Structures are given as C-alpha cells and as structure tokens.
Amino acid sequence: MKSTSIRRAIVPGIAALALVFSACGADNEGDGSTDGDGGGSSSLAGELNGGGASSQEAAQGAWIVGFQDENPDVTVNYDPVGSGGGRESFISGAFPFAGSDAYLTDDEGELTAATERCEGSAPIEIPNYISPIAIIYNVEGVDDLNLSPATLAGIFAGKITKWNAEEIAADNPDATLPDADINPVHRSDESGTTENFTDYLDAVAGDVWTEGALEVWPQQYGGEGAQGTSGVVSAVGSGTNAIGYADASQAGDLGVANIGVGEDFVAPTPEAAAKILEVSPRVEGRDANSIVFDLDHETQEAGTYPIVLTSYLIACPSYPAGDEGELAKAYLGYIVSEAGQEQGAAEAGSAPLSEELRTEVAGIVDAIQVG
C-alpha cells in the first residue's frame, strides 16, 4: 500500500535526519554555554537582528565577529536589505536598530513614524561608518593620476572620452597619457555609493554634471555598468583603460586617483576621509541625539578627501526591558567604541571616526535607557 511504503521510507528518513541534526552543529558554532570560556566575561545572551544599508555589510560583518568574540552567547545578525528596507523595518519594529546611508527626514513621514516607534522620543542617529569612495583606474603606463572636480565630472558624464584629452593632461603635466578611449564604469544597481558620488559631482561641477544626486546611475551618461562594489572593481581591473568609483577599502592593487581639493590633490586615505565630518556642518534643527551631516563637498580645506560615504546607525533612546534592548545597546556601544572602530578599519577598511566625534557618539549610546 502506498501510504505504508511511504511511511516505511519516511520514518527512518526522519530518524536519520534528526540524528544528523542533533549530532553536530557546525564545528565552529559552539553551543554558547559550553564555549563560554572564549574570552568574554559578559552576561549577555540572546539574539539581535538588525539590518539596513548594504554599504555597511562588510563592516557589520567585522563588528559582529568582534562583538560575538567578546560575548560568545550572543548572536547578532545584520540583514543587508538596503537603507530604505532598514528604515522601514526599524519603524515597523522588526529591527531594534538599522543602518542607513541617509538620515531620517519627514519628506515621507519617516521621522515622525520613527519617533512614534520610539514611543515619542526622537530616534538616535549617529554616524558609525565612514568610507572614502576611491576613483579607481586601470590605464597602462599611468601610475599616478590627478583629477580636478570638473575633469572627473566630465569623464563620468561622457564628455571627456580620451585619456589624452587636454583636461586630463592639464591635471597631470608629467604623465604620459595614452591615446585611448576612456571606459567609465559605474554601479548598475542603486546604491548609496552612487548617490554620494553623484552628490559630490553635482556640488562641485554642477555645470558639467547636470543630473543631480541619484541613487541609480543616469544611463544617458553611458559607461559600463557593473553590479555592486565588487563588480565595479573587477570590471575596472579586467577592463582596459577603465575608470570607476568604489569603496576605497576594496580598491586592491588598482590605481587610485587623487582628487583636486583647493590647490592640492588628495588621496583617499582614512584620515583624509574622516576629516570631512569635521569640516562639514551638522544638519540644523535636529534632536540632540541626532548627529547627522550634510557633507561639504566643496570644501577647500587642505588634506580633506571630499568623496565620502557616510552611513548612520538608527536606534531608539530607550527600549522596554528585555534582552533586545540590552543587546542593542551593547552592540551599538561596541561599534562606536575604540575597539569597534579599529576592527572596522582593520577588517573592512572603513575610516575610523575622529576621537572627538567618537566620544560624543559613544556618550549618546551610553545614555540609551533599557527598561
């Protein structure tokens, strides 16, 4: 009979599966309680699920590893659902914290909704991840490249098409530039990197770059599209005479252009990137817990790298008693701690917050009330 023959197959099957599952978790996934001597002395335990901007994904991965090292009984998950998805899930209460490339505004009522979600108090918004966006290129015989803002905009807007164009030559009097077509590579997906980059172009060369700040690359400007940061890096690396923009941490062996700021050309070092938050004005009219910036791309300040992606953490100033609040507070505290910022710099190549800003931000996290 069919049912019995199926039963005959299923019962031992389930038994075998159960045996397999109960017998072994992954080798590296200890059973929390038994592995408790792994270094941490904390009493924290449980699971914390946040998510948001995918720009933070690598850094969050590093922070999670670092945090779980200190608190072996804790599992943290960061869902790279995108900034919009992160904010949405934070407001709906699914995430106790979210990462976002943009701060909350009331253009679509998000700030109000988030305030409601935090039971009437304005949400915490703090910068936690700063990453310089490097202009990477792969041109034979060119080891050092300087680009002024207008030239950069011209290249990516498809108006400068040859590597030996006079604009580029003017920026690089000493370089031998080949007579070759420029292959500009951009992100084909929507991304905060593209938004920050186009925001910069719009600010510094609005007459050349006329499309404004966009999350999705305007296709009329042409160029090769590539998926994700890794896609851009590999497209530039494997293409000839290519140029693209990507998180500096992922530039690898590719050439990195110096960008014109004032009289100088500045390389995308972490220090130069972190500096932009010092010279940029804070957005006015925000709650005390909200430290957000409108980046001053036009800065003339020496040694400041102007093309930077800033990402924020969004959280509530108070949580109801329970694991979730405790964990969120502890995890956010770790991220903005000195160790956390170092971990991010070492493993994900982000630029650590300046000490002054870090202390201020850490103070806000420290003031989160649980219970």
Place this chain on the structure above:
Amino acid sequence: MATTEPTGVIDTETSTKRGDAVFAGLARSAGILIMVALAGVGIFLLVEGAPAISASGEQAYGKDNIVLFVWPLLYGTLLAALIAMIIATPLAVGVALVISHYAPRRVARSLGYLIDLLAAVPSVVYGLWGRAVLAPAILPVYQWLSETLGWLPFFEGPATTGRTILTASIVLAVMALPIITAICREVFAQTPRMHEEAALALGATRWEMIRMTVFPYARSGVISAVMLGLGRALGETMAVAMVLSVSGLVTINLVSGQNPSTIAANIALNFGNASGTKINVLIFSGLVLFVVSFAVNFLGRWIASRGQVKA
C-alpha cells in the same frame, strides 16, 4: 491517501465505493490544485504588482513610469533570448541529428547522456563559469570583431569587457541547448522508418534522406522545441545576473560594455535591496516576464500538440 480501513479482498460494497470515491477525489483535487497554483502565480503577482502601476521617479528606479522601467528590461530579455536561440538552434539540430541518425546506436545513448549532463549543471554554476572563465576568454574575440566588423551596428564596440549581452546569450544558448536537443531528438527518431528506408533505397545519400524525409516530418517539432528553449532562455536568471555588465541602455550593440539588462536578472540583483514600492515594481516586472514566457511556452506546446495530431 488511504483513509478507509484496508479490509482485504472481500470488501463490503459501501467501503469499496467510499474508498474509490475518496481516492478519486484526492487525485482529482491534486490535479485541480495544480491549476489553482498556476492561477495563483498569476493572481498573487498581479495583486503585489498592481501598486507599481502608479510608481514613478525614485520608486520606479528613476524612471518616469512603470512602462519606461519595464521596456528596456523587456527589450534586453528578448534580445538575449533571441540571440541565444540563433546560436543554439543550429547546434541543437546538429547534435540531435548526430544522436538520432549519425552516431552508431551504442554510442548514441552515451552521447545523449552527455548532452543531458549539460542540462543538469545548476544555473549558478554556469554563471560562475561565464563570469570567471568565458568572459575573459572571449574578450579578444570581441576586440577583433569590433575592429574588423565595427561597421556593423552589432559589433560597434568599443569592446572593453567580456561581460556583454553576447556572452550572456552564449551562456543562455548552452543552457537551452539540451532542451531543444532533447525534443528534436524525439521528433527525429519518430520519422517513419519506411520513409527513411525508401529514400535510401532510391539511392539517396544520408544527408538527402534526412533532408527529404526527416526534416519535413519534424518541422513543427523543431519549431516547438525552439519555442520551449526560448521560454527557458527568457526566464533564466542567475547566469545572466552573474555574467552581464548592465547599464540599462536599449541598443543592438552586442559587444560593448553598455548592455540592456534582463527582467529576471534585474529582479535577482535588486530584490535584496528593495523596499516599499520598489518591491512592487520588481514584482510587476516579474509579472511581465511570467506573461511573456507563459505565452511563448503556450505557443510552443500548442504547435507541438498540433504537430502530433497531424502525425
């Protein structure tokens, strides 16, 4: 499944009837469930895709309305699938002929199995292969094409990357090949033996025999095979998503770094990061894909079933 007590051969009349009725009902409802599921696919996509119709601007990925968003993707989907068919069809017919008519019978089985193995490779592995192996290997060919045949709009170039729509189409062709081959093989093998032998007896060479007896007989079968292969190529996601460099342009330039994307690949690449109305926009494009591939498959099966009636 059995809900009545099995009572051996001497069933009472009522329990027999009940058993039969229950079993028949179960079987029938399973059949109906399949129809419901298919309808469900359409309905749920429609429900979740509907809010996209009013989407514009940021929500529609920077496009003014949903049509402008879907059109370039649809174009890319059709273009990639079409090129894939142009590549795959002659190959598949040739391979099917080898298996059905050229190879010695003993070898033919193993050859058929080899082709089936092509179908067994998961699409994500094809994507990995296309991205890491095929694209770099084929770049010199594209550069040569754009240099020598650059006056053709298809090969205008500039060839700066191997990850073009032509590469994606080649991968799609490889993936659709086994399907087309399998069906062609079947129809070729169904050619009446008598026709073939009559042709040979009249002194025809093997090729003349194939041209005069096999092809006329198999025409509708081959057409339906191509339609089904097209259906596969239209909906294939991962291979395209991993291989193609996308810029969303509508172009017939096949070897440049600026390529249209396909609906399926676009969904796969953007879904994880989408929120709010953007999800509806992507689902709506999925609905378009569903309708197109349903129509193509429908047509393919219809032609196939008509061919069978004729035979």
Place this chain on the structure above:
Amino acid sequence: MTDLQTPEAPQLPAATLSLTRPQLPRWAPLLAGVVSLGVGGLVALIAGWGLVPVAIVAWVVFFVGLPAWSAAVEGRRASIDRLVTTVAWTTFGLAMIPLVSLVYEVIGNGHSAISWAFFNNSMRGVLGEGGGIYHAILGTVIITACATVISVPIGVLAAIYLVEYGKKNRLARTITFLVDVMTGIPSIVAGLFAFALFTLIFGPGVRFGIGGAIALSVLMIPIVVRATEEMLKLVPDELREASYALGVPKWRTIVKVVLPTALGGIITGVTLAIARVAGETAPLLIIVGTTTSVNLNPFDGRMATLPVFIFSSVTTGGRYEAFNTERAWGAALVLVAIVMLLNLLARFIGAIFAPKTGR
C-alpha cells in the same frame, strides 16, 4: 567512425549502366582527420601557436579537405553528404566545449577549497580564511526535502488522476496542457510567487526556508507529474484488468498494482526533479535569503543554501575576495557533484527497475 551506418552501396553489375561510382575507403575520414591534425601540428610548430588555433586549423583542413577529396572521387552528392556529416559532428563537438571547460574549471578551481573543515564549518564568525559550507549544505537538504515532501504526493496523485481517472476528459486535457506550460515557468517567477503569497500573509520583508520549498514545489510538481504520467501509461492494462477481475476495487488496484509496477520510473523521475531544483538559485535568493550560521528551522528566518552561497560569495567582493571566490568554487564543485550524483542515481534506479515496467 562516422560511417558505420551508411548502407552498403548496391552491388549492381557495372557493365550495363554505370550506376555506381568509386567510393572512398571506410578509413577515409580517419585518414583525413590524421592529416588535418598533422597540418595543424605543423602550423603550430612553424608559427608557434597554442592549442586553440591548432584545433581550428586542423578543423578547417578537415572541413575542406574531406569533401574536396570526396568530390574528386565520389562526386558532388556524396561530397555534400560528407560535408554535412562533418558539420553535424562539429556541432556536437562545439556543444561539448562548455561542458568540458566547465567541469575542468570547477574541479580545477574548486578542489583546493575542499577539506574536512570545509564540510564541517559554517561561515559564522569567519571573515577571511577558513569557514565552510556546512550551513549551506544543511539548508539545501532541508529546503529540497520540504519541496519533495510537498511535490511528490501532489504530483503523483495528479498523474494518477490524469492517467487512471481523467482519461481524456476536458479537465484532464487542460491539466496536462497546463502542466506542460508550467514546466516553462521561470524559476524567479516562482520565487516572486512565494514572496507575494507570504507577504500577503505575514507582511513585508518575509524570509524563511519553507517559502523557498513552496517556490521550488511550483517548479518540481510539473516534472513529477510528467514523469509519473509517462510511467503509469507504461503499465499494461492487462495488469489492471486482472486485478479488477479478482474483485479488487479501483483505488486498491492503483495503489497495490499500478503504482508498485511503475515505482522505479517514478523514483527516477522524482530523483531527476530533486536534482533539478537542488541547484535552483533565483527563488531562494528572493524568499530565503542567506545567512552565515546554521539554521535548521525552515519556518523561521533566513537559511543558507549552496546555490545562494555561491552567488553571494562571488558578488560580495571586498578585502577577502580571494577567499570568497575560492569558497564559491569549492561550493560549486560540491553542488555539481551532488547534482551529477543524483542524475547518476536516477539512471541507476531506472536501469534496475526498467525490466519490471515491461515493454
């Protein structure tokens, strides 16, 4: 070698009418092949080319040479025949290139990643070196198993309806046709369907394993139906009639006589269906997502699966791209091996049970 099936030329008395022409010997294609390879090799020696140009040169020589020779000796028609034969075998050779290249690359790039730890570790807490695919293998097994549990009863029952009950009525014909059409549903559409369904039930942002199983079922059911249908049709009517004659009710005839007779073929079909969906990526990407830790509960939270693991490893990039890529190839090797083994298993089962289904 290409000549085995050519019928012998008719041996007519040549005196009356010259119906026959001289024929090339059987070994002519072989000779032509050797000569072409020789020419190719010679060119390689002179010009110092690599393997690919040599193969192309050899092919061109063969492609032109054999028909030309044939045209000189056998005449135009035979020459065309040989040309077409060459073309046909060439298509086969071309079709094999991707398969060979793919297997070669997957093994070549993947084998270095394979180790005991690779199978026994998840990616939890791993940034660079190390880590493994334990979580992804478990995820694939769980989701595929769930999909099988959903698909097989529905698929088999539907096939029973089509063959045993529906016999050509309108509903059955519609279902048969729709099942055929359903085999062509793009896998990503199945994923979107599951996503849309569960979004309506659970609200936005839903991700869990069973959703993936449902999506895979949409792809799997038609395959199971088709395979079962074919097998049930093969069961000789005499068996059914003998059973009816003994007074066995229809449903018990189906369960006790028809299904066991067709069991081998059904299992083959189901195994092939499992092989097909085990490698599906797109629907799982949409509705299951991925994670770094082991998750054994298909009803809650993201699960890692092998195909999605490969995809996300390749596309993540970053500082540890080399390690990610290596793991992706390793996982690809494991996945291809699993799928190929399932295919072999299916053939094997089919071969064992084949005589029973009678012919």
